[in-house]
Amino acid sequence: MFDVQFITHFTASISYLDSARIALEGGCRWVQLRMKDASEDELKATAIRVQDLCRQYGATFIVDDHVDLVKQIGADGVHLGKLDMPIKEARERLGKGFIIGGTANTFEDIRQHAADGADYIGCGPFRFTTTKQKLSPILGLDGYRSILARMKEEGLSIPVVGIGGITRKDIPALKAVGLSGIALSGGILKAGNPVREMETIIRLTE
Ligand SMILES: Cc1ncc(COP(=O)(O)OP(=O)(O)O)c(N)n1
Numbered sequence: 787m788f789d790v791q792f793i794t795h796f797t798a799s800i801s802y803l804d805s806a807r808i809a810l811e812g813g814c815r816w817v818q819l820r821m822k823d824a825s826e827d828e829l830k831a832t833a834i835r836v837q838d839l840c841r842q843y844g845a846t847f848i849v850d851d852h853v854d855l856v857k858q859i860g861a862d863g864v865h866l867g868k869l870d871m872p873i874k875e876a877r878e879r880l881g882k883g884f885i886i887g888g889t890a891n892t893f894e895d896i897r898q899h900a901a902d903g904a905d906y907i908g909c910g911p912f913r914f915t916t917t918k919q920k921l922s923p924i925l926g927l928d929g930y931r932s933i934l935a936r937m938k939e940e941g942l943s944i945p946v947v948g949i950g951g952i953t954r955k956d957i958p959a960l961k962a963v964g965l966s967g968i969a970l971s972g973g974i975l976k977a978g979n980p981v982r983e984m985e986t987i988i989r990l991t992e
């Protein structure tokens with residue numbers, strides 16, 4: 787099983803909500819609503835609509851950054867990075883019934899997140915991407931190889947998904963390196979037929 791997480795984004799013709807719909811129509815069953823720079827009202831309104839869609843498709847619904855919104859609307863979980871609420875505090879606020887993901891760029895990040903109660907790790911960036919500003923150092927396949935080897939040495943087991951600039955061509959190598967899955971956005975939304983692209987990616991990961 788190799789997981790596929792879709793991170794919402796927008797283009798000139800695709801809204802955040804439509805991006806989630808595209809991913810779900812293409813067979814993805816994990817959507818993270820990531821809306822940088824949105825107002826609280828806009829974020830909440832979109833979150834409720836994306837959550838409805840995810841429920842229709844039986845998909846997991848994660849919100850980026852906003853722990854209190856997750857609790858308020860009963861989303862499945864939250865994804866948190868270095869500049870967000872610490873994972874320990876989020877776990878205290880949310881309890882055990884919510885999924886918490888943490889961003890990592892190093893083995894040490896992963897060890898800390900696991901100790902603090904994270905359920906999964908988004909590890910990257912795999913390569914340069916314009917979807918996120920202020921990227922951490924690029925990991926590439928070698929970065930994943932050494933992080934995953936260190937996890938094995940130290941007996942640390944938590945699902946790690948790769949993120950950052952991933953396209954369908956990367957899937958065989960990312961699977962082979964031992965990741966638990968991938969999280970992606972532009973690789974779908976920039977395709978000529980985004981729904982079909984997601985279908986292809988889901989097929990390649992089965
Ligand atoms: C699955 C996944 N991995 C990493 C991130 C990045 O989170 P963060 O470092 O908090 O950066 P922003 O997404 O908030 O800009 C993610 N969102 N999802």
Ligand SMILES: Cc1ncsc1CCOP(=O)(O)O
Binds near residue numbers: 952
């Ligand atoms: C949120 C995030 N964190 C690291 S890279 C990234 C963006 C992923 O989007 P894309 O697949 O378009 O590079």
Ligand SMILES: [Mg+2]
Binds near residue numbers: 851866867869
């Ligand atoms: Mg964040």
